[in-house]
Amino acid sequence: MSRILIVIPAFNEMKKLPGVIAGIRASIPDAEILVVNDGSADGTAEVARKLGALVVSLPWNMGYGVAIQTGYKYALSNRYDWLVQIDADGQHDPRDILTLLEPVTSGACDFVIGSRFLGTESYRPPLVRRIGMRLFSKLLRLLTGKHVTDSTSGFQAFNAEVFTFLTGDYFPCDYPDADLLLLLSRAGFRITERPVRMYASSDGRSMHGGLKPVYYIFKMLLSIGVTLLRVTPMRPGGKR
Amino acid sequence: MTANQKIFALIVCVVVFLMTIELVRRRRLREEYSVLWLSTSLLMFVLVLQYNWLESLTRFIGAVLPTTTLFLSALLFLLLIVVQFSIKLSQISSQLKNLGQENALLRAELEKMTCRETEAE
Numbered sequence: 001m002s003r004i005l006i007v008i009p010a011f012n013e014m015k016k017l018p019g020v021i022a023g024i025r026a027s028i029p030d031a032e033i034l035v036v037n038d039g040s041a042d043g044t045a046e047v048a049r050k051l052g053a054l055v056v057s058l059p060w061n062m063g064y065g066v067a068i069q070t071g072y073k074y075a076l077s078n079r080y081d082w083l084v085q086i087d088a089d090g091q092h093d094p095r096d097i098l099t100l101l102e103p104v105t106s107g108a109c110d111f112v113i114g115s116r117f118l119g120t121e122s123y124r125p126p127l128v129r130r131i132g133m134r135l136f137s138k139l140l141r142l143l144t145g146k147h148v149t150d151s152t153s154g155f156q157a158f159n160a161e162v163f164t165f166l167t168g169d170y171f172p173c174d175y176p177d178a179d180l181l182l183l184l185s186r187a188g189f190r191i192t193e194r195p196v197r198m199y200a201s202s203d204g205r206s207m208h209g210g211l212k213p214v215y216y217i218f219k220m221l222l223s224i225g226v227t228l229l230r231v232t233p234m235r236p237g238g239k240r
Numbered sequence: 241m242t243a244n245q246k247i248f249a250l251i252v253c254v255v256v257f258l259m260t261i262e263l264v265r266r267r268r269l270r271e272e273y274s275v276l277w278l279s280t281s282l283l284m285f286v287l288v289l290q291y292n293w294l295e296s297l298t299r300f301i302g303a304v305l306p307t308t309t310l311f312l313s314a315l316l317f318l319l320l321i322v323v324q325f326s327i328k329l330s331q332i333s334s335q336l337k338n339l340g341q342e343n344a345l346l347r348a349e350l351e352k353m354t355c356r357e358t359e360a361e
Contacts, residue, residue, distance in 0.1 A: 058341070058344045059340050060340065134338045
């Protein structure tokens with residue numbers, strides 16, 4: 001039987017987590033939910049456990065990228081077939097999980113990104129972020145030939161081959177997005193997008209504040225550049 | 241270089257060299273980090289003693305004073321040692337990340353097993 005794992009990386013989200021988990025259960029009751037507790041100081045892990053989710057707690061806060069990679073490692077060692085990653089703060093709509101999974105479970109694709117820009121535009125991020133996203137979209141299109149509208153979306157679904165590949169040390173743990181897509185594309189994985197609904201984080205907290213956007217752009221450009229310079233490990237049976 | 245300058249430079253080189261050896265002996269400094277300290281202090285010591293070599297090097301790099309060459313060498317050494325640290329730090333960060341993840345996954349496994357045991361009782 002095909003097993004699906006829904007990975008929710010969470011840092012101090014004890015308030016929003018119940019809503020997200022309830023939404024996921026309503027959409028896809030057969031899937032198992034894994035909450036990766038990224039060094040939360042509030043009761044995130046306890047709340048998750050009480051709601052019947054699987055919980056893996058990182059010993060200290062290591063960031064979004066490390067948390068989701070921990071989810072991939074869990075999926076690999078517990079032999080899941082498909083993986084969906086969704087944010088813990090309610091930005092992603094769990095009702096779109098099945099939309100995201102469809103191209104992967106049907107075998108049409110290896111990796112699906114949930115794009116907020118296809119279909120109904122439910123939430124527009126601030127201007128600076130939009131400019132950054134457009135820039136990397138264009139760059140990605142140039143480098144991979146693939147048209148990606150939402151490269152920073154953390155709402156993704158993929159198959160076991162992809163998450164196995166991503167457990168390696170070449171997974172960009174800082175801000176995995178455009179450079180990750182480039183890496184997957186070069187390794188021969190088939191990537192597609194599906195429209196999803198996203199909502200602004202209701203308490204206005206952002207992962208990106210202060211000097212972080214500057215570092216983000218620098219890091220992305222450097223990461224994309226070196227990804228092009230490296231020899232990418234190939235997926236078995238993949239074509240370049 | 242005046243005699244005073246030479247003597248001072250030689251003393252500094254000897255002190256750095258011996259201190260480094262002592263730190264390694266006491267296991268306070270790993271051998272891999274002592275390489276640059278030892279080779280730089282040795283090199284500067286030799287250059288001061290073989291003064292004509294220092295003069296040739298000075299002309300070669302386009303400097304005027306031999307003391308400039310020594311200063312530049314010290315700066316270059318600091319640069320190299322910082323690069324060595326950056327590389328080592330990157331490696332350690334990566335290892336630490338993997339270790340943290342392993343820790344989390346093992347702990348979850350353990351909790352699962354403990355739960356199963358208590359259920360079986």
